[in-house]
Amino acid sequence: MGQEGLLGFILPLVLMFAVFYFLLIRPQQKRQKERNQMLDALQKGDKVVTIGGLHGTIVELTESNATLKVSENVRLTFERSAINTVVKD
Known part of the structure; x- marks a missing residue:
């Protein structure tokens, strides 16, 4: 039992x-x-969207950071982990 x-x-x-x-x-x-x-x-030239919804193109990539070109004279640096998706053309 x-x-x-x-x-x-x-x-x-x-x-x-x-x-x-x-x-x-x-x-x-x-x-x-x-x-x-x-x-x-990820590679230079990839078009990506960040977790915040920002669209840009990778212009510089390090082990931990990615610099995105979001317009002609604007470049922003993000943590690599802040990239949400790669946009396919």
């Missing part, structure tokens, strides 16, 4: 953890991996 009660208690917990893993944790890890690959693949 004690073993049935223990199994009846642990089995739902294991099932709940499996559901959380496949619905929440695993997709988040996949998105994070894709984002890191995108940030690593």
Whole structure:
């Protein structure tokens, strides 16, 4: 009787953890991996959008920073992680 009660208690917990893993944790890890690959693949000349919605073209790129040209005489420096997406033409 004690073993049935223990199994009846642990089995739902294991099932709940499996559901959380496949619905929440695993997709988040996949998105994070894709984002890191995108940030690593950045190059000069890429058109990007920052997390704040600013559109620009990368003119200088370092290990941690990206300088964007947003208009003819305006260049802004952002953390590399502030880049949200690369715009495909």
